[in-house]
Amino acid sequence: MDLQTLTYIVVGATFALYIGIAIWARAKTTGDFYVAGKGVPPVLNGMATAADWMSAASFISMAGLIAFYGYGGSVFLMGWTGGYVLLAMLLAPYLRKYGKFTVPEFIGDRYYGKSARILAVICLIIASVTYVIGQMKGIGVAFSRFLETDYDTGLYIGMGIVFIYAVMGGMKGITYTQIAQYCVLIFAYTVPAVFISMHLTGNPIPQLGLGSTMADGSGMFLLDKLDATMKDLGFGTYTDKVRISTFNMFVYTMSLMIGTAGLPHVIMRFFTVPKVRDARASAGWALVFIALLYTVAPAVGAMARLNLMNTIQPAPGQWIEVDQRPQWFRNWEKTGLLKFEDKNGDGKIQYVADKEKNEMVKVDRDIMVLANPEIAKLPNWVIALVVAGGLAAALSTAAGLLLAIASSISHDLLKGVFAPNISEKSELMASRIAMAGAIAAAGYLGLHPPDFAAGTVALAFGLAASSIFPAIMMGIFSKKMNKQGAMAGMLVGIGITLFYVFQHKGIFFIADWKYLQSWGSNWFLGVEPNAFGAIGAVFNFVTAFIVAKITAPPPEHIQHMVENIRVPAGAGAATGH
């Protein structure tokens, strides 16, 4: 059977499964729509959280970035797992004890006022929409390859499917659907990795294969071989190539970690468990299921890079002939994401670091994971499976995020602030309209995304890190933090981060709308915009403490509320309003 037919079958079968589950568990009331009745056990909640969490950025994009950044790509691995430690210890148990549905609700109550709640909603929407842009990039890449069209067409089709998918089920549908999605995506991610690790090193466990010797009889360690190959071609050694600077890597990692603990769709998960101790356990289980993919990803990245180099340069100094380039190469050319140019006209493709001589003029990082099984000449069913897994990852996260956006608009803004008497039916309708709007905006911006999928998502994390995380954390750990301090902190944190990001990437990520170009790039201590969230968070904390010092302390009952959420005893089920 040819690849395209097989891909249709595998993708179709997995979709039928998800949609079947969504229909079976269709949301009936708004309570269900947001948080799925409260009876999800920690292991399953952890698995669903992992699916929700691991998006196109983790599945499709991350290993590709690691393949090209080498050691520098570690920021994603540490950042997107270490954040769970913060989440488990600093936020999840207390927010569960507090027991309401959304993050802005907490911020509004803790900082006694609608203005704090509205500000939190705005920060959250900015971060979430940016996140969805990253997902759209991944979805566009996957659909364009699978349907063999150009990237833009793939993106439009993807937008339609995300919309149908997200509107159909609420979180209840999504919780059980996401358990199925986790199974599909982890299987799809590890199977090719096992094959490739086996083939290259003889060790079927990718985590061990990456540290093993090559099976080609040379006795050389795989990583040493990769280092040597890359160095020869001027790319710099793989295992110690720093991303910009050590300081930049430090803040990049920090930004992703605290962003993890500040993103609404992940935090919301912990409102759904029955007890405070389940919130702690859920974070642990989520991390186990995430770590399964995250410890395989470095092997996928390194091995994909090695295989790519070996395809283009089968033996030292011997380059592949243009008309003998493999089928996968031609297929990706159709999407416009892979391009070569025979600059010296020798009928061969040279792939070197030197920009003048390099003939692989475009290798979109986001194609690496999807192309990987083809490059390694794995059987067609494995390739079809990877496409299905990539779509599962992208769709599940896009759906979770759209739900967070929808709930913050309909629940926090409309019902909570502007139209308290709105009926359940109108609230549900408003949330669906909000979803459609968010998909359209993110899809449009996804046509020219600010970065590769994982890079775009990193920007979203930076925005959450600089605004939401400090406000929640201070709300729990500092009884004296008041409304004025927290709000000033959020404003300054997200304001300064947006200023830095938009200066580099353009206002609202529209490249024509860049400003202050004369300041150059990465001018703040050599920090790239993707990593700036941690700096924004520092500004947030400092501003908040100074303002809180010089304004009136929070009222007595708020300080009592803080004391109350610190202690597990007396947690009831989550309530609405």
Add this chain to the structure above:
Amino acid sequence: MSKHASYWKANLRLVFGCLVVWFLASFVFGILLAEPLNSIRLGGYKLGFWFSQQGSIYTFVALTFFYAWRANKLDHEFGVRED
């Protein structure tokens, strides 16, 4: 000191201890000291590289479960369990 205040203090101590390990496994071994650690090998892995792409993640998993276990015990000791 009230029961709740001493519970909170014990909890903060636990969290702080865990965060020290969290910081060491990632920021210190994986980033700040990665270069010197890279002279030590763990099979085909250089140690600093291993921490940044493998070891830190394993540490995080262990740490989260350790924290959950200890925090649940604290709830018991101070009699502040939910049920």
